[in-house]
Amino acid sequence: MKHLEGETMADVIAKLKAGDTAYRERFTVELRARLFLLVLDAVRYAHSRGVLHRDLKPANIMVGPYDEVTVMDWGIAKPIGARDPVSAAKDTPTSWIDSQDQRLIDTQVGTLAGTPWYMSPEQAAGQNDSLDERSDVYSLALVFYEWLALEHPLEGKSNLLEVLGTIMMTDHDAGVLTRRAGARGVPCEYVYLILRGLRRDRSERLASVDLMYQQLTDILDGKVPIECPVTFTKRASHEALHWVDHHQMLFVALFFIASGGLLFGTITLALLGIRSLLG
Helix, strand or coil, X not given: CXXXXXXXHHHHXXXXXXXXXXXXXXXXXXXXXXXXXXXXXXXXXXXXXXXXXXXXXXXXXXXXXXXXXXXXXXXXXXXXXCCCCCCCXXXXXXXXXXXXXXXXXXXXXXXXXXXXXXXXXXXXXXXXXXXXXXXXXXXXXXXXXXXXXXXXXXXXXXXXXHHHHHHHHCCCCHHHHHHXXXXXCCCHHHHHHHHHHCCCCHHXXXXXXXXXXXXXXXXXCCCCCCCCHHHHHHHHHHHHHHHHXXXXXXXXXXXXXXXXXXXXXXXXXXXXXXHHHHC
């Protein structure tokens, strides 16, 4: 296997959460978003080749010393649309939830394939044969939220059964996730993108990693989708600056006209004030 230098995204999250000054200076929110683009790029390439990862999580993503990113551990990857040979095995235990095997908290190969904390609802239900790109989209949205907010959306869930039940039966609370991320300085437009990837109903979820990649690229370029007063202000500011960049001479002319008008108005008011005082 190729030798990789660096540390996992999980390690970086832990150090950021612990308040490590050097890591906070290096891994700003914007840099983390740009690094996540590289994660999306790797997964969308895999999807273009017809392969699902199925075990996307911070511990499986390596960040190198020069901000290079590698998505690792493709051990349970499968062709999109292909029947999962492991899920069909007759010797798969049916009482896996009661098992104390640590593998259930990490990666279970069997009726469930993946890491429970990062499973899509359809993965959590054991529907391995019907998984498509949207399942990896869901897992990526969970990873992206944790990467930015430094905590998992299901933080506080106490056991495996509760985690799986929540994933399968409950939609994420948009208000809660937005507030928790905002407390960490995460712009709301990132959270809105994440929420589009966390729809429990696959038909409402972002349809592909490629679409997620494009929407994140747009946000980083300032093309923020308008979803609230904050995003409206950001989008308007971006459009105004974009207009200035493409009409610099006209902007300069308008600036001097406006400045001259303001100066003329100020002088006129001053003269009127002096005249009223004298007369």
